[in-house]
Amino acid sequence: MKIKEWISDFQDFYLLSGRGLLGLVRKPFYSKDTIEQMDYAGTGSFIIILLVSLFIGMALSLQLSAELSGMGLKMYIGRVVGVSIIREIGPVMTALVFAGRVGSGMASELGSMILGHQVDTLRVFGVDPVKKLVTPRILSSLIMLPALTLVGDAVSILGGYYIAVFVSLQSGPFYWSSIQGVLNFENVLSGSIKPFIFGYLIACISCYMGLSTKGGAMGLRRATTKAVVASFIMIIVADFILTRILLYVLGFSV
């Protein structure tokens, strides 16, 4: 019975994800809802991403400085910080913060709409809940997570610069030239694809968990927790798979 339920849940999840994505190209378009979601996901997360990114960048730079100075390689701080942030830490860290803030919000909002019969009311009015509720959230995540990642990467690199220059006493222009050196096609592509995939995953998982809420306040808590936990796990798993694929496609030797 459990296995049958899991299979059924997976099937529902894939159907929701597919229908949510198809909604992007099928009328009607709920542009007002999409803008509202973009505001909530993007503007609302901006300060948190700035703060987290700044401190991650500074911590990374500190760690590298401590490690590399022992080997006399402190001049590579900029290069290592750049590659780590652009390719890996930036997209993953931003996606985790996004899942924690925006994903949980999506799940709890949709869950309370389910419990309050608002989703049923939409259906009574002939409105497709997937088009009205899921598609705007997918679209807003597809736009806002890459944008936030870009901002987060920049701030992390800036944090790394502060530590490298004012704490490790490295040359500022050399730090920037190292950063410019790693801003090549392969690294930028590698770091740009991930946020789109992560954004789609977070929106689909959170919407699915929210829309399958059952059982009052306890059910809502369960749905929100499951949305965040599942999103975190899927971000990490997807990151590994994407890294493996991208390294292979871009011709990096491992």
Next chain:
Amino acid sequence: MIEFQNVLFSYGAREVLRDVSFSIDFHEKVAILGGSGDGKTTILKLIMGLLRPDSGKILIDGEDISSKTEDELREIRMKFSIVFQEGALFDSLNVKENVAFGLREYRNLSEEEVDRKVRTLLKRVDLQDAMELMPEELSGGMHRRVAIMRSLAAIEPKMFLYDEPTTGLDPVNADIICKLILDLSKEGKGFIIVTHKIFDAFKLSHRYMFLKNGTIIFDGQKEKLIYSSVPEIQVFLSELNPRSKGPSAIDLGEKNV
């Protein structure tokens, strides 16, 4: 006409409705009574096609709706106006936008026409000054009144479906809602009211169905109901007059009709 033929419905492993059969004409005033979790709301959702039965048939005007798609159900749903428990107003929209929601979805009206229609509807329930308020700023009674007006803003239903319309309301507000329900049914339109408040059911309905563990254990008129020897029904009747059960309850109910 609504017909349920041997309908069985479960939420996962829990059977909610077991072999339920009945038929209701659109002009009837029916109260579905029963305890929490006995399947009262499920019946309303099945009528609207919001849930699908595991087995059995649900016929609306002779059409089996059990296997219809969402698009096909749209036409069926236009025959009813449903008000969910606690109103189910959209949190993100103000009163005006909530009432206008159906108008915007179903009809191609100008902003002036939408505004005029919404004002007329809200005036009917004395809420014309609450247009800009958000749902969280409304009292329970106001919530229900807005929800009732929203449900009939865009359509001309054949029948009204009310899910616990007076639950959680003080007697004054419950009375306002009951009067509104009766007022809306004056043009020969019937309703199904799902409630566990037998006092309100007696004020409003002519036919009573009592659900217990997903089975209809009573279906008939008030006189038959109050003399029922079923213990669960007797417990419900005791709400009318806590000191004595049975016949004295009739007077309490009829005085308020």
